[in-house]
Amino acid sequence: MSTHRIRFLAALAGLLLLGAGGNAAAQSTITCESRNGQYQSCSANTSGGVTLSRQLSSQGCWQGDTWGYDRNRVWVTRGCRAEFRVGGASSSNNTGAKVAGALVLGAIVAAAVANNKHNDHDDRYDNDYDNGYGGGYGNGREIRCESTSGRYTTCGYVDRHQHVEIRRQLSNQQCVYGRNWGVDGRQLWVDDGCRAVFVVY
Incomplete structure (x- = not known):
């Protein structure tokens, strides 16, 4: 795809998205x-x-x-x-324009990638997986973390590129992200009676 065509599609996508946002x-x-x-x-x-x-x-x-x-x-x-x-949510009349804009932007990205002969593979997640950090988006790596007697506890290493969520709550006390569990630096932590099995991926 030529540079002129990519520029044209980019301009078209911008107009579509601008029009979609006008009635929000x-x-x-x-x-x-x-x-x-x-x-x-x-x-x-x-x-x-x-x-x-x-x-x-x-x-x-x-x-x-x-x-x-x-x-x-x-x-x-x-x-x-x-x-x-x-x-508030955007008007439903804007949905078609947003979808069209997204499709055009997707075409632009695909064309740019196809034409970039020096595109480098981003292997951050591959390296994390190889190093045993559970990188990638498979089943993930489970960490059981329990705040006993309401004490603050750290339980496992989490790489900065990874995502953590609760797979199974074990405590009667509700585990709420940012309140009694989270990631501080690169450590998963729990507090105030939160006990759960977390998945890291």
Whole structure:
């Protein structure tokens, strides 16, 4: 595919996505702050998604690690303080334009990869798997981690490229990410009675 055609498709995708976003529900910005490293949740309409708009803290804010959101709130922990952009769901009339834009962008990426003769393979996950860290997206590596008598406990190594989730909760105490379990540095930790089997992949 020629460079001119790739540029044309990129421009077309931009117009489609711009048109799709024009009728989206109004967005707003909220500030959510973890004071003294404590977990904090902030009420918000997250039906249209949440993005970090501006970080206010010196501590890092990483989605799924030190901040996240669910159906009606944004949460932060371990010193993350930031402004977040939240908004309602987009109008259903925009779905076709968004899908078309995504398809065109996909074509552009595929063409760029096909034409890049010097494309290098990113083997970070392959290396993690070979080193025994459970990299890749297979069945993952299980870690059993238990906070006995409500004590803070670390249980296993997690590479910075890996994802952790609960496979099976063992405790009556609900395990809530960022509140009584999480990843600090490269260590999986539990606290306040959370006991569970986690999967790392």
